[in-house]
Amino acid sequence: MLILRTLIFGSEHGQGIARAIQRTSGEELLVEHGALYPALQRLEERGWITAEWGISANNRKARFYSLTDAGRERLGKETTKWKRLTTAIGRILEAEEE
Amino acid sequence: MLRRKRKASDFDAEIKAHIELEAERLQEEGLGEKDARAAARRIFGNTTKARERFYEYGRWLWWDHFWQDLRVGARSLWRAKGLTFTVVMTLALGIGANAAIFSVVRGVLLRPLVNREEDRIIYIRQSAPELSLENMTFSVPEINDLKARATTISAFGDFSTIELTLLGFGEPRLVRAGVVGGSYFEVMGLRPALGRLLSAQDDGPGAASAVVLTYRFWTSAFNSDPTVVGKSIRLGRLTGAIVGVLEPSVPYPADTEIIANMVTSPHHLGATMNTDRTHRMTEIFGRLKPGASVEAARAELTAAHGGIMREHPEAYSARANVRLSVTPLRDQITAPARTILLTLLASAGVVFVIACSNVANLILARSIRREGELAVRAALGASHGALRRTLLAESLALCGSGAILGALLAWPLVSVIARFAARFSVRALEVTVDSAILWVGAGLAIAAAVLLAYAPRLPSSKASTGFGLASGGVRITTGTNRRLRVFATTQIAFSFVLLAAAGMLVAALIALQAANTGYDIRHVLAFDVPGSSPQGVDFFAEVKRRIDELPGVDGVALGSFVPWRDAGRWSVYQFAVEGYTPADGEENPYARPRFVGPGFFPALGIPVLAGRDFTDADRRDGERVVIVSQSIAQRLFPNGDALNRKLWLTESRYELRNRVEPARIVGVAADVDDENVARSRAMTIYYPYRQFALGPVNRLFVRASGDPYALVPAVTRIIREVSPERPVERPATLEDVRAEVLEPERMNTFVVSGFAGIALLIAVVGVSGVLAFSVSARTREFGVRLAVGATPQNLLAGVLWDGVRIAAIGIVAGAAGSFALASVAERFFGAVRLPGALPLIGAAAALIGAASVASLIPAARASRVDVTQALRSQ
Numbered sequence: 001m002l003i004l005r006t007l008i009f010g011s012e013h014g015q016g017i018a019r020a021i022q023r024t025s026g027e028e029l030l031v032e033h034g035a036l037y038p039a040l041q042r043l044e045e046r047g048w049i050t051a052e053w054g055i056s057a058n059n060r061k062a063r064f065y066s067l068t069d070a071g072r073e074r075l076g077k078e079t080t081k082w083k084r085l086t087t088a089i090g091r092i093l094e095a096e097e098e
Numbered sequence: 099m100l101r102r103k104r105k106a107s108d109f110d111a112e113i114k115a116h117i118e119l120e121a122e123r124l125q126e127e128g129l130g131e132k133d134a135r136a137a138a139r140r141i142f143g144n145t146t147k148a149r150e151r152f153y154e155y156g157r158w159l160w161w162d163h164f165w166q167d168l169r170v171g172a173r174s175l176w177r178a179k180g181l182t183f184t185v186v187m188t189l190a191l192g193i194g195a196n197a198a199i200f201s202v203v204r205g206v207l208l209r210p211l212v213n214r215e216e217d218r219i220i221y222i223r224q225s226a227p228e229l230s231l232e233n234m235t236f237s238v239p240e241i242n243d244l245k246a247r248a249t250t251i252s253a254f255g256d257f258s259t260i261e262l263t264l265l266g267f268g269e270p271r272l273v274r275a276g277v278v279g280g281s282y283f284e285v286m287g288l289r290p291a292l293g294r295l296l297s298a299q300d301d302g303p304g305a306a307s308a309v310v311l312t313y314r315f316w317t318s319a320f321n322s323d324p325t326v327v328g329k330s331i332r333l334g335r336l337t338g339a340i341v342g343v344l345e346p347s348v349p350y351p352a353d354t355e356i357i358a359n360m361v362t363s364p365h366h367l368g369a370t371m372n373t374d375r376t377h378r379m380t381e382i383f384g385r386l387k388p389g390a391s392v393e394a395a396r397a398e399l400t401a402a403h404g405g406i407m408r409e410h411p412e413a414y415s416a417r418a419n420v421r422l423s424v425t426p427l428r429d430q431i432t433a434p435a436r437t438i439l440l441t442l443l444a445s446a447g448v449v450f451v452i453a454c455s456n457v458a459n460l461i462l463a464r465s466i467r468r469e470g471e472l473a474v475r476a477a478l479g480a481s482h483g484a485l486r487r488t489l490l491a492e493s494l495a496l497c498g499s500g501a502i503l504g505a506l507l508a509w510p511l512v513s514v515i516a517r518f519a520a521r522f523s524v525r526a527l528e529v530t531v532d533s534a535i536l537w538v539g540a541g542l543a544i545a546a547a548v549l550l551a552y553a554p555r556l557p558s559s560k561a562s563t564g565f566g567l568a569s570g571g572v573r574i575t576t577g578t579n580r581r582l583r584v585f586a587t588t589q590i591a592f593s594f595v596l597l598a599a600a601g602m603l604v605a606a607l608i609a610l611q612a613a614n615t616g617y618d619i620r621h622v623l624a625f626d627v628p629g630s631s632p633q634g635v636d637f638f639a640e641v642k643r644r645i646d647e648l649p650g651v652d653g654v655a656l657g658s659f660v661p662w663r664d665a666g667r668w669s670v671y672q673f674a675v676e677g678y679t680p681a682d683g684e685e686n687p688y689a690r691p692r693f694v695g696p697g698f699f700p701a702l703g704i705p706v707l708a709g710r711d712f713t714d715a716d717r718r719d720g721e722r723v724v725i726v727s728q729s730i731a732q733r734l735f736p737n738g739d740a741l742n743r744k745l746w747l748t749e750s751r752y753e754l755r756n757r758v759e760p761a762r763i764v765g766v767a768a769d770v771d772d773e774n775v776a777r778s779r780a781m782t783i784y785y786p787y788r789q790f791a792l793g794p795v796n797r798l799f800v801r802a803s804g805d806p807y808a809l810v811p812a813v814t815r816i817i818r819e820v821s822p823e824r825p826v827e828r829p830a831t832l833e834d835v836r837a838e839v840l841e842p843e844r845m846n847t848f849v850v851s852g853f854a855g856i857a858l859l860i861a862v863v864g865v866s867g868v869l870a871f872s873v874s875a876r877t878r879e880f881g882v883r884l885a886v887g888a889t890p891q892n893l894l895a896g897v898l899w900d901g902v903r904i905a906a907i908g909i910v911a912g913a914a915g916s917f918a919l920a921s922v923a924e925r926f927f928g929a930v931r932l933p934g935a936l937p938l939i940g941a942a943a944a945l946i947g948a949a950s951v952a953s954l955i956p957a958a959r960a961s962r963v964d965v966t967q968a969l970r971s972q
Contacts, residue, residue, distance in 0.1 A: 013115070013116070013119065014112060014115075014116045015115075015116045015117075015119040015120050015123070016119070018116075018120075019120075019123065032141070032142065032143030032144075033116060033120065033141055033142040033143060034113075034142045034143035034144060034145060034147065034148040035143060035148075037109075037112075037113075037148050037151070037152060038148075038151050038152070038155065041152060041155050042155070045155075056119060058119075058122060060115060060118060060119060060122070061111075061115055062112075062115045062116070062119060063111075063112045063115065
């Protein structure tokens, strides 16, 4: 889901995605970059992202991933589900505090 | 797994790009180049793991590994060629034999008939087993009586066989014709492949002559010509029209070329056929009424038949004890074959199980030697599942090749077995190889492979450490070894019995083929020349005169009976001779009648021991004369004065009424046995055909000085010139006739020898397996013995001796077993032929020789044991 979200802003290569997640989470989520790739593979197989070799900002070859329409739709669904889950958990936690 | 995959190299490139980008980024943030690179790699994580996960994603790994194992297994099997070959061949034999026999069983016993509603068709037969008349057939008055009294049968179909000469289609030829009533095809539920079949409209003396071709005849003689319907054909003196072609179906009760209506056969319309209660030649079928059962029909028909017999006692011989049998059609066609085929199937199954166990032995022996390898792999992390998979791949490779080879083997095997089964059931001729074979083969192979893969025990996790890696433990307990030995010994015993039986049959066959028949079989050509001649022509006198003039002809004669081929054509008749009275309590003796022309005896090479041969003077208006065989002269007149006595037949049977004039014995001919293949004393009376004949005299014999077959065209031409519409059928030397008659014996011998051969092979493999197993288990012992001074030759000899000992015990057991079997069989079946010394010795020698050869490989392996390796194992 995080990957899909990152790609909303445009296509990005693997390293860029890793950095973006790190940065946007406020350095809270530090992952091994290599661990991203199985997820990318899965998303690609399911047709939610597509990939193409391209040139990066510094003139290096890299494989760029972009969101598909189906992927966008999926992101919407997943985000809604996530929000509902966290709201529910939040309510339980708050109720306990009282 | 089958989608278009992204290449691994592509992903590698992506990883590399990622790391470089990260390194660049870190450099921008202030790290030095080397540090940035190192940090980038660290942040990425384990590249190998990433690559592995990429590779594994979406792949069914088990399958992937399996293919790998298959390749590795195939390679290692290729290295062990001897074992592979033996196992593959054993499996091929087992699978092939089973698949072939199963095909035949399915084709003969299980396949439904093409006849519509076949379970409502019954076959009715009357027989007199005490007179050796298995099938008396019926006469028309008898059938009419049965028809009138049967309420459980909705319709009867009748079928009789006659021979007619077919003219106008190439050479005149003799065809067998089934003559049927209009209801026959309806009762049998058959359909036409072309045109129509006979029906009620073709009944009665006023109908036109109509003929239906059988399917096989249509394809062979008419080349499946679709325009054949409506054509007219000449049969003897009549002309008939072809109205249709019958669909392919089982030819029962007789294999005929055509099926015709009654009008086509003048005999069928005559008084004899229709009024004489004892003139029997027709078979009947019935179709049950809806709701009637076979049992009900049987009860009713038997009662009706009993009533008919009581009303007309003169038509039934008192001694005969005639009885009626009613069988469903399918049972009648398949029953004789059922026992044989099921026995074959059972034996093939047993053979397969034995073959598999032998194969398992061999594989087990091999896996003992591989224990080390398996243990190392287990230690390196292979799971039990992975190890099983390796074993499974290898055993599948083996069994798969065995199955493919077996399927190939099954093809010719099916034709051999079908030919053998055809003696018992006509359906066997239609058996073809079908895909059932492949399924059976594949199923058997997979079953075998799985069994083999799970047989070896894998290294357990409780293995002791250190160099005791191969410690699945000594699973060769003495119990196992003894069990295996007993098994191998049993196989040898079995093979011995089969080999002895085969040897016996082969010896008997050779004796039969070499026996002196009493004829000069190599130089005499025999022809069937049935049919009739134009008016006023003395066919045989003319033909004889002309053939005599041909170069290379030593003699020509007419006869009524081709030896062995015409067996059963006439029965025996009682006779009396003046001056001979049978002893008290004995009846008049029985003899076979033969009707011959002058020159018969010299033409066939039968010596006339006393008196004279027939001459042209022995004609209808002359004195009645006969020639008797030696056994008559010797038995009735031991002091040798049989000549010039009067002889007459004393039978009161219908055919002989008014024709039993006494005749004078003018000659004595040497004994020949023309009915049985194995010679016996045969009392024969020869009549000159012009004076007396009980049936058509239409066999021609030509004695050649050179190659008899070279005369066939000339003789045929002469016969055609004299009598253009006579078929000339089946020219063959007596030698070839005899060979053809011996065919069933040959078939039997072949089949039993085949079984014996297979049993021998299996036993050999069994011995080899036992020894291989034992040698593998005794590696340490051999090492010790080598270390204390034994030579490799000692070890080799020891193992060889072991093998021979197993064989010897097996042979003794087999001999004892077969004697016991023979005495048991004697009690049930009467005298049983025991093999002479020669087949027994031959079988024993063959087995010992085979066992020695089988022992060589394990023995060689024993002698090549490396002392240090052996001492270290375990």
